[in-house]
Amino acid sequence: MNSPSNSENESDVESAHSDEDQNDITEDDRQNIRSKISGLSFEDLLKMKEEMGAKLYNETVLGVKKKKIKTDYKRANKNRPRELSSKIRPKILKRELNQNVPTVKKSRPRDPRFDPLCGQFDAKTFKSDYKFVHDIRIKEKKQLEKELKSCTDPIRQQQIKKLIQRIVCFYIYFFYNDKFLFVG
Numbered sequence: 001m002n003s004p005s006n007s008e009n010e011s012d013v014e015s016a017h018s019d020e021d022q023n024d025i026t027e028d029d030r031q032n033i034r035s036k037i038s039g040l041s042f043e044d045l046l047k048m049k050e051e052m053g054a055k056l057y058n059e060t061v062l063g064v065k066k067k068k069i070k071t072d073y074k075r076a077n078k079n080r081p082r083e084l085s086s087k088i089r090p091k092i093l094k095r096e097l098n099q100n101v102p103t104v105k106k107s108r109p110r111d112p113r114f115d116p117l118c119g120q121f122d123a124k125t126f127k128s129d130y131k132f133v134h135d136i137r138i139k140e141k142k143q144l145e146k147e148l149k150s151c152t153d154p155i156r157q158q159q160i161k162k163l164i165q166r167i168v169c170f171y172i173y174f175f176y177n178d179k180f181l182f183v184g
Contacts, residue, residue, distance in 0.1 A: 027063075030060075030061070030063055033060060033061060034061060037061065137167050137170060140163075140167060141164055141167045141168070144160050144163055144164050144167075145164065147160055148160045148161065148164070
């Protein structure tokens, strides 16, 4: 299968690599090697790759990829600002350059008290929807009253009394008044 031209190409590739260091191969030499190899069949390319070795073949044909030096930007001192590369594009410029790329809109949180999309406030609906909160508060109040009776520490008794008072105020404000205030 090896014709005279194929053996010449193989010897050219081998001699180019053996005569020069792998870093000294110029781009012109690499282009010449590629043009000579482009006429070879796939079978001949595989044989040549096996003879030379895959690593050497790839370095000769494709070239050595220069590894990018990754600099780790750290602070020289904890009080100094961090050094950053000036080659990093700002996000605004990136958006302006890539106008074809659709931007994703962020969903904004809406407060239903001030949002017209949520409709008008109805006190009766609110009371019926949040009746479970009222039930929970009643249970908490009963539990706190039991704890108040059994507690002997005066500081803790004051804390419990304040908690009970808050629960009672909440109950009176929300379930006996038609006014609405957000208590968070």
